[in-house]
Each structure stands twice: as C-alpha cells, then as structure tokens.
Amino acid sequence: MIGGRAVSLREASHSIVADSRPDNDGLRDIVLTYLRAGDDIAAIQRAISERDRSLAPGLASFEGLRLVKTDEWECLVSYILATYANVPRISKMVSSLASAYGKRIDSEFNAFPTMRRLREASVEDLERCGLGYRARYVHDLCQQVDARRIESMRRLGYDDLREELLGFPGVGNKVADCVALFGFGKLESFPIDVWIERALARMYGIRGSYRELREFAQDRFGPYAGYAQEYLYHNERELSRSGTCRFMRRGGSSDRIP
DNA sequence: GCCCAGGAGTGTG
C-alpha cells in the first residue's frame, strides 16, 4: 500500500528506490538488496526470450514476479527443512525455531535464530520444534558452519559454491541450487524439483537425471536461468491449481533457435 | 484413514 492505494510490487519497488529521502534510506537498501529491486527485469526477460522464443509471449505477464535475496544462513537451514515437506509445514518449522531460539522482535514475531544460538540446541530440542528427521541435519550443520565460513563462501563462483554446499548434511542437488540462487544470488542456478521436472517434461518433452536436466536448462536459459526457473515453477503451479497456462509447449517452427 | 509433501542419505547394481 502506498498512500492507501494498492500497488504492484514492481511499482512499490520503484517508488521506494526512487525516493532518496534520508529517512527512507534504510527501507531503500532493504528493497534493493532483498527484493532485488536493482535487477533489470526487462533486460533479463529479453535475454531469456532470445534463448527461447516460446517463452516470450508469457514472460510479459510475469513482470511483477521477482526473485528474493535472503540471508545465506536462514536460506540454508530453511531449504534443509523444506525437504519432503509442504509449504505450510515448512513455515511452521521455521516459526517454531524462531520462537524457541530467535531474538524477539515483537509480541508475535521472532527473528530467525543465529548460528551461535541454534548451535546450543540438541537433536531432541530440534525434534520438539517439529523438524522430524531433519533435526539431525540441522544439528550437525550447526557444528560445522560459522559466520566466517559463510562469509568466505560469498566469494565463490557458482560451481565451487555448489560443491561446498553439497558437503553439508541434508544438502543435495536441489537444496544446493536453491541456496546458491536465493541465498547467494547466483542467478545462473536452476533448482530442479518435482514441479520443474513436470514443466520440462511437458514443455520440452525431456526427462533425465538431475545433472542432465540442469545442464539442459543452463544451456537453454543462460546466465538468468534462475529467473527462468521461477517463471516455469509458478506457471506449472498455476496450471495445476487453476488450469491457466502462460507458456505454450514447444514444437512450432517460430520458437526454434537458429 | 489415506495420500502427499519445492528431497536427501544410504546401500546396491
């Protein structure tokens, strides 16, 4: 809401970023950093369209859909929790951890726990937060990661970052790519979950191992594959929920890359 | 009650 008027995220981002009044600088930095307001969506969509003409017609309607840039530690733990769980439950696990170990912000909200604080939790403590078998992963992760480790990982390129993330307990291909994309801002990362598998099979008729699908996607979508993933993901979920589909199947001659 | 969830670890072929 701006001035009591409902606006799109795109318009809100523009208004806040354009407003350089001193008392708005904090909010401006937050929007720039965490809502990626500096990303040139038009240029990104153009780059994706040039690589895959079949996506061009649908992309414009996703103009307001943005990637987020979250805290690396929070992102890492959250996606470890997200394995084999649905979204409402993931939210519940995160808020339970915050309630038990996070700094109190107000009567109904706690910040996500710091590494140091969460390290004090036993496996049993974490299970009481509803983590299930993920409690062991988070507990072991806390014993082998600290702020300096995360800091050093910020300087890595996508491939090296991915390898290091895969060394953490509870981190496989999909989680590593999600943390690389949303936590470390590697826009070439293309996380593949069940929805993306469905999208790639439906639209391109391909199936395969994680590596095969990832190489296909990165070759096809290029340095902004992460944005392409976000578009494909939401389109596939919309298709499942309401039957609407913004992207057509490939197959015509007009969408072929010369 | 039943089925599924924005998967990962482990063991085996």
Add this chain to the structure above:
DNA sequence: CACACTCATGGG
C-alpha cells in the same frame, strides 16, 4: 552414475 528404499510428521 543410476536406481530402490528409507526417513518422521503434518497438511489437505
């Protein structure tokens, strides 16, 4: 490397 099986639990 690819597959099958198991993992603990809440939501729909």
